[in-house]
Amino acid sequence: MTTIRLHNTRTRKREDFVPISADDVRMYVCGPTVYDRAHIGNARPVIVFDLLYRLLRHVYGPGHVSYVRNFTDVDDKINARAAESGRSIGEITAETTRWFLQDMAAVGALEPSLKGAEHDRAMPRATAYIDEMIAMIQDLVSKDHAYAAEGHVLFRVRSYAEYGALSGRSVDDMIAGARVEVAPYKEDPMDFVLWKPSDAETPGWDSPWGRGRPGWHIECSAMAEALLGDTFDIHGGGNDLTFPHHENEIAQSKCAGHGFANVWMHNEMLQVEGRKMSKSLGNFFTLNDLLEQGVPGEVIRFVFLSTHYRKPMDWTDKKRDEAERVLRKWYTQVAGDETTAPPAEAVDLLADDLNSHGVLTLCHRLSGENDVAGLRGALVLLGLLDDKIPDWAVEQAYDLTDVEAFLSDARVTAMETKDFAEVDRIKTALTALGIEVQMSKDGVKLKAPPGFDGTGLEGVL
RNA sequence: GGCGAGUUGGCGGAGUGGUUACGCAGCGGAUUGCAAAUCCGUGUACAGGAGUUCGAUUCUCCUACUCGCCUCCA
Incomplete structure (x- = not known):
């Protein structure tokens, strides 16, 4: 069997991946907060972990991989959006969730799935797991890792000695450099919220600490445990989540007695034309904007795959155009052929910490050798080809x-x-x-x- | 200030303890009425310094620069 090697943020090394159970390889990836269209950067973790998901399915079998990606549908940004638009929260989150799935399907991302369970359970909504979150918070309070104060429940960071290990920082450093306004009810400036009170206008659920809503970090810990068990294989996300989100998840779950994730993977950020994407620079755009402009999803995916996931990636028009030319050529070449198993070389490249660019290089070679079956197999492995050639790449039928x-x-x-x-x-x-x-x-x-x-x-x- | 990632030819971007891939662009050639497409050929780039080594772009350390994170942004 192919040995997959993955860079583990926790150890900062590339390691052989050994699943807890080859019968059910389990991965959790932090999903979107559903308050607006996904921007182009949101697509990077989705595509990166989709690629890993496809590789895991190839190596361990499609029925032996569980992949969970949540939707955060309770959040102050959602509340703010509802307040300013006059629309209901449910309406906003439902619409945004639909958009997200459509956009990600367009760039070739498979939907997550959970071994032996209903398909949509693999994409949990945070609001459907409030009970589990409350139970977990109660457990942490009972173990003295958390405390209630003025309607809030806070995690006692000093109670977890390993805090900071993932991101490589000490609690003292963090406090020294923190630009934080410390709430008076906190025992320690680093303590973070597990539960906070809601007023009459804000969504809330009854709890032992009064009507309130969960903090962001506890959602992932609770959902991961509910769906994947207290120990699982891989936890992924963008590297901006390493601290504090993932650090906090680890603290909560470990203190609750869970083994939690063995391998932590983080993708680097995306830039646009060499600069950070931001609304003020005017280079901010959504995935939907690109698709509406007629940029095919496969082209977007190709550009993403052409840079290794642990390196910053630059989105440029030049890359987009080149990707389209190359894909058009390849699609034309493999049209009409049957899909067979991907070349072993392609699998090996991907197994080496997702060397997607290496597979694209291999595709160039296969194309040059006119190895149609190999090329097609590699394209399918990368998620750049389904059963049929995308319409945009089909030779035009206009009769000349x-x-x-x-x-x-x-x-x-x-x-x-x-x-x-x-x-x-x-x-x-x-x-x-x-x-x-x-x-x-x-x-x-x-x-x-x-x-x-x-x-x-x-x-x- | 702390932490993390990165710095490879004109551009993009892999990889390796000892002749550095690949793509695009460029150049030369085949082909063509001329082109296009295609094919063939072509490039002495690994941020700087020190160290380890018979030998480093690859390992270690230092410096510079870029990007990101440091309470809810993938």
Whole structure:
């Protein structure tokens, strides 16, 4: 069996991956807070961990992998969005969740699944696990790892000696550098909220500490335990979550007596044209914006896969264009073929800490060798190809036979008279329309650009 | 200030203790009426310094620079 090697943030080393149970390999990835469209950066962890999910399914079998990704549907940003828009929270979270799934499906991400369970249980909504969160908080309070104060419940960070191990910082350093306004009810500035009170307008649930809502960190700890058990294999997310989110998850779960995750994986951030994406720089856009502009999801995925997940990735128009050209070529090449197992070399590359770029390089080679089956298998493994070639890459059906004949006739005449003026005129005009003109001994061949509808041809004939 | 990741040819981007991939662009050639497409060929780049070593781009340390995180942003 292929040995997968993964970089573990916890140990800062690339390690052989040994699942707790090869019968059910379990992975948890932090999902979105559903208050708005997913921006392009949100797609990176989704694509990265989708790739890992596909690799795990390939190595251990599709029925032997459990992958959970949550939706955070209780959050102050959602509350704020509801207040400013006048819409209900339920409406906003339902719509945003739908958008998220559509956008991620467009970039080839499989939906998570849980071995032996209903499919949608693998994508838990935080609000469906409030009872589990309350139970976990009660447990932490009973073990003295948490305390109630003024309607809040706070995690006592000093009670967990290992706090900071994942992100490599000491509690004292954190306090020294913290720009935190310390709430008066906190025993220690580093303590974080497990539960907070809700007023009448804010969503809330009854609890031993009064009506309130959970803090963000406890959600993932509770849902991971409920769905994957108290010890599982891989926990993933963007590297901006390493601290404090993942550090806090570890503290909560470990103190509750769970083994929690063995391997921690973090993807690097995404930049746009060399700069951090932000609304103030005007380079902020959503996945949906790109899709609406006609950028195919496969092209977006290709660009993401062309940089290793642990390196910063830059989204540029140049990369987008190049990705489209390459994919169009490959898709044309593998069209009509049957999908077979991916080349072992492709699997090995991916197994080496997800060397997706290496697999793309291999695809270039397979394409050059015209190894259609290998190329197709590799593309399927990468999630760049399903059963059929995407519509945008299918050779355009626009019939140019008449034009080909017309040009061919003119060319035959020109060959005799040695006067190529008319042929050149036609060629130039066709090229201006975006049509690719190929002339050889065998005759004339024309290729219409994507979406060509014949407009402008009357001026040529 | 602390912590983390990164720095490879014109651009993108892999990888390796000892001849550095691959893609794009460029250049040369084949082919073509000319092109396009295709094919062939072509590039002495590994941030700087010190150390370990017979030998380092690859390991260690230091410096510089870039990016991210430091209470809820993937």
